[in-house]
Amino acid sequence: DVKVTQSSRYLVKRTGEKVFLECVQDMDHENMFWYRQDPGLGLRLIYFSYDVKMKEKGDIPEGYSVSREKKERFSLILESASTNQTSMYLCASSFDQTAGNTIYFGEGSWLTVV
Amino acid sequence: KNQVEQSPQSLIILEGKNCTLQCNYTVSPFSNLRWYKQDTGRGPVSLTIMTFSENTKSNGRYTATLDADTKQSSLHITASQLSDSASYICVVSAEAGANNLFFGTGTRLTVIP
Numbered sequence: 001d002v003k004v005t006q007s008s009r010y011l012v013k014r015t016g017e018k019v020f021l022e023c024v025q026d027m028d029h030e031n032m033f034w035y036r037q038d039p040g041l042g043l044r045l046i047y048f049s050y051d052v053k054m055k056e057k058g059d060i061p062e063g064y065s066v067s068r069e070k071k072e073r074f075s076l077i078l079e080s081a082s083t084n085q086t087s088m089y090l091c092a093s094s095f096d097q098t099a100g101n102t103i104y105f106g107e108g109s110w111l112t113v114v
Numbered sequence: 115k116n117q118v119e120q121s122p123q124s125l126i127i128l129e130g131k132n133c134t135l136q137c138n139y140t141v142s143p144f145s146n147l148r149w150y151k152q153d154t155g156r157g158p159v160s161l162t163i164m165t166f167s168e169n170t171k172s173n174g175r176y177t178a179t180l181d182a183d184t185k186q187s188s189l190h191i192t193a194s195q196l197s198d199s200a201s202y203i204c205v206v207s208a209e210a211g212a213n214n215l216f217f218g219t220g221t222r223l224t225v226i227p
Contacts, residue, residue: 004157042118042203042217043158090157103148103205103215105157 004106006091012112019078021109023091032074033092034066043090049074081113116141118206120218127225131194135221137187137204145207149178149189152201152220161189194225
C-alpha cells in the first residue's frame with residue numbers, strides 16, 4: 001500500500017515562528033502536493049511539485065514556500081507563521097500527470113498558531 | 115467558473131439504511147471524478163474514480179454514478195454501518211494532470227445506531 005507520512009500530526013506555534021511541515025511518500029511518485037483544509041472551504045492547493053527541485057504555485061501560495069530536494073520528500077515552510085494559517089494541512093502524492101491516477105493523502109497536520 | 119457543489123451538507127441516518135449523496139459540477143473540460151471518504155481527523159481515502167465513459171462504479175457497499183451530460187454524480191451507500199460516519203468529498207479533475215483538481219466542501223454523514 002502507498003503510504004504518505006506527515007511527520008507532525010499536531011503542532012502549536014507562536015506568531016512569527018518559522019514552521020516546517022514534512023511529508024514523505026514511499027511509492028516513487030512524481031507528483032506531490034500540499035493542501036490546507038478549513039471548515040466550509042474544502043481543500044485548497046498551496047503548492048505542488050512534479051519533479052525534484054520543481055515547484056508550482058497553487059491557489060493560495062502566499063505566506064508559504066516549499067522544498068523538494070529528494071523525490072520522496074516534500075516540505076511546506078511557513079516563513080513567519082500567522083494566526084490565519086491555523087488549519088489542517090494535507091500532503092498528497094500521485095504517480096504522474098496521467099488522468100485517472102489515484103491521489104493518496106497523508107493523515108494531516110493540525111497546526112495552531114497562537 | 116469551475117465549481118463543485120455537494121449536497122446535502124450534512125446527513126444523519128439510522129444504521130442499516132441506505133443513503134445517496136449528490137455532487138454537481140461545472141468543471142470543464144471534464145477529465146474524471148473521484149469520491150473520497152475522510153474520517154474525522156484523518157486524511158481522505160479514495161473510494162472511486164470515474165472517467166467520462168464510465169457511468170457507474172462500485173466499491174463494496176459504495177456505488178458511484180456519473181452523468182456527464184448533466185454534470186452530476188451521486189454516491190450511494192447501501193446498508194450503512196457506524197463506520198460509514200465520515201465526510202465524503204467529491205473531486206473533479208479538469209483535464210489530464212493531477213494538479214487540476216476541484217474539490218467540493220463535502221457531505222458530513224453520521225450513522226446512528
